[in-house]
Amino acid sequence: xxxxxxxxxxxxxxxxxxxxxxxxxxxxxxxxxxxxxxxxxxxxxxxxxxxxxxxxxxxxxxxxxxxxxxxxxxxxxxxxxxxxxxxxxxxxxxxxxxxxxxxxxxxxxxxxxxxxxxxxxxxxxxxxxxxxxxxxxxxxxxxxxxxxxxxxxxxxxxxxxxxxxxxxxxxxxxxxxxxxxxxxxxxxxxxxxxxxxxxxxxxxxxxxxxxxxxxxxxxxxxxxxxxxxxxxxxxxxxxxxxxxxxxxxxxxxxxxxxxxxxxxxxxxxxxxxxxxxxxxxxxxxxxxxxxxxxxxxxxxxxxxxxxxxxxxxxxxxxxxxxxxxxxxxxxxxxx
Numbered sequence: 001x002x003x004x005x006x007x008x009x010x011x012x013x014x015x016x017x018x019x020x021x022x023x024x025x026x027x028x029x030x031x032x033x034x035x036x037x038x039x040x041x042x043x044x045x046x047x048x049x050x051x052x053x054x055x056x057x058x059x060x061x062x063x064x065x066x067x068x069x070x071x072x073x074x075x076x077x078x079x080x081x082x083x084x085x086x087x088x089x090x091x092x093x094x095x096x097x098x099x100x101x102x103x104x105x106x107x108x109x110x111x112x113x114x115x116x117x118x119x120x121x122x123x124x125x126x127x128x129x130x131x132x133x134x135x136x137x138x139x140x141x142x143x144x145x146x147x148x149x150x151x152x153x154x155x156x157x158x159x160x161x162x163x164x165x166x167x168x169x170x171x172x173x174x175x176x177x178x179x180x181x182x183x184x185x186x187x188x189x190x191x192x193x194x195x196x197x198x199x200x201x202x203x204x205x206x207x208x209x210x211x212x213x214x215x216x217x218x219x220x221x222x223x224x225x226x227x228x229x230x231x232x233x234x235x236x237x238x239x240x241x242x243x244x245x246x247x248x249x250x251x252x253x254x255x256x257x258x259x260x261x262x263x264x265x266x267x268x269x270x271x272x273x274x275x276x277x278x279x280x281x282x283x284x285x286x287x288x289x290x291x292x293x294x295x296x297x298x299x300x301x302x303x304x305x306x307x308x309x310x311x312x313x314x315x316x317x318x319x320x321x322x323x324x325x326x327x328x329x330x331x332x333x334x335x
Contacts, residue, residue: 042070044072045071045073047074048075049074050076050077051078051079056089056090067097067099068100070100071101071103073102073103076104076105076108077106078109079110087110089111094118095116095117095119099121099122101123102126104125104127105128106128107127107130108131108132109125109131110135112135113136120144121146127149127153128152129152130148131155134157144189145170146170153177154176155169155177155180156179157169157178158182166189167190169190170194171193173199175198176197176199176200177199177200179202180202181204183207188212189213190215191213194215194222195217197221198220199217200224201215201223201224201226202224202226203225204226204227207229207232209232209233212237214238215240216241217241218242219243220244221245222244222245222247222248225248227250227251227252228253231253233256234256234257235257238259240262240263241262241264243263244267246263246266247270248261248269250272251272252272252274253276254274256305257277258279262283262284262285263290265285268290268291270285270291272293272295273295273296274295275298277299277300279296279305279307279323280306280308281307282311283310284310284312285317287312289315290315291318291319293321294321295321296308296324297324298326299325303327306327307328307330308330308331309330310331310332311331311334312334317334319334
């Protein structure tokens with residue numbers, strides 16, 4: 001049997017399965033009060049590509065399941081039913097939506113959703129050996145976007161409660177990594193943009209109602225870490241880095257805190273730790289091998305906020321601010 005014939009036969013089988021699934025869902029929903037419109041669309045060009053779509057109808061009158069997988073290249077994977085790794089898999093619904101588009105070789109993508117009310121998600125990967133995983137649980141009006149261009153990039157998103165939460169992740173380059181974990185979720189999900197090589201972002205959120213997380217990195221081997229715990233009403237928690245081998249960490253626990261770290265240059269390090277409520281911090285560093293640290297233990301019950309500012313312009317500077325209580329203001333400028 002020729003390879004062309006095998007390929008055509010496989011495409012025919014996949015198309016038949018997709019059509020059969022869509023028809024089965026339509027028949028399953030036909031007995032309900034609401035007419036469902038499930039859709040399964042698959043398109044593959046190349047060799048060794050695999051896909052897996054599983055849309056589950058509920059006992060309730062949920063409807064409007066959709067899914068689309070498009071793969072061009074060789075050995076791309078969208079899910080694996082044998083290992084129960086979803087390549088879309090949507091359970092229950094009321095709207096829902098999922099899309100995987102992969103162009104290149106050896107890319108892997110997985111989307112899973114649970115209850116879903118509106119929801120969304122899409123994954124687009126261009127290049128080789130890229131990996132993207134999105135898991136959502138109770139869902140909401142979520143609209144995730146993951147786009148990767150290059151090789152060996154990875155995005156791993158794990159969300160639980162949601163509401164109208166979402167994450168937007170964009171990576172261009174090679175060997176970049178984004179890991180985002182949200183628990184009870186909230187509003188205004190993270191924005192992560194990385195351009196370059198070997199950059200890494202880690203986001204860990206717990207009870208993040210307002211969120212306010214933004215991380216942008218341009219260059220190589222930059223590392224950013226954002227952590228929120230019991231952090232309702234966070235105004236801002238942003239890290240912006242341009243250069244190489246920069247390290248930034250922002251750790252907040254409490255309400256109404258805000259922080260911004262901006263680093264331009266190489267080998268700079270910035271750390272923010274804020275506890276309790278109503279602390280604000282700003283760190284800006286331009287140059288090389290600068291180190292800045294802010295630690296604030298704020299007040300409660302709408303106390304006047306603590307404010308800490310560090311601005312360093314040059315090379316090899318060091319600054320550290322520690323504040324406890326409320327209404328403390330400290331500013332350090334070095335150049």
